[in-house]
Amino acid sequence: MMVPHHYQALLMSRMAPTRANDQAVLSIAGNIDAEQGLEITMLQAWQSWNGLEVTNAEEAYQEHLQDPMMLEMMGMATPEQMTALSAATGADFEVMFLQLMIRHHQGALDMCADILANGSDETLGLWANDMYVTQQAQINWMQDLLASKTS
Numbered sequence: 001m002m003v004p005h006h007y008q009a010l011l012m013s014r015m016a017p018t019r020a021n022d023q024a025v026l027s028i029a030g031n032i033d034a035e036q037g038l039e040i041t042m043l044q045a046w047q048s049w050n051g052l053e054v055t056n057a058e059e060a061y062q063e064h065l066q067d068p069m070m071l072e073m074m075g076m077a078t079p080e081q082m083t084a085l086s087a088a089t090g091a092d093f094e095v096m097f098l099q100l101m102i103r104h105h106q107g108a109l110d111m112c113a114d115i116l117a118n119g120s121d122e123t124l125g126l127w128a129n130d131m132y133v134t135q136q137a138q139i140n141w142m143q144d145l146l147a148s149k150t151s
């Protein structure tokens with residue numbers, strides 16, 4: 001489930017260079033793009049190593065878009081929110097990006113916490129811990145950025 005979740009984060013973060021002006025927003029979007037792109041590759045490699053079907057990120061993402069309850073549970077943006085984000089520019093884009101990405105990251109924290117509490121694979125546990133720490137730090141950063149834009 002993390003592969004399509006991360007795929008949406010890539011789509012969102014890749015909008016920033018042509019829509020945002022704030023260097024801090026551009027920086028966090030760049031970090032998200034680099035980190036989550038790598039994590040998708042890592043998760044797909046883990047699937048392959050374990051003889052599992054390798055998740056096609058875009059196909060799985062498109063499937064998730066058809067399930068509003070899944071999107072809600074995972075903190076993912078709806079198709080309508082993605083359309084609105086892609087139409088926004090400047091400060092409007094930056095605020096919407098931060099709001100949606102904070103929620104998105106919070107959904108990832110829930111998934112990572114589930115792996116840490118219930119998972120048995122050592123590699124996935126280590127990766128889930130790293131993702132949790134990184135995304136919590138990014139949430140803190142994005143909350144500070146959002147507060148500075150909405151105050």
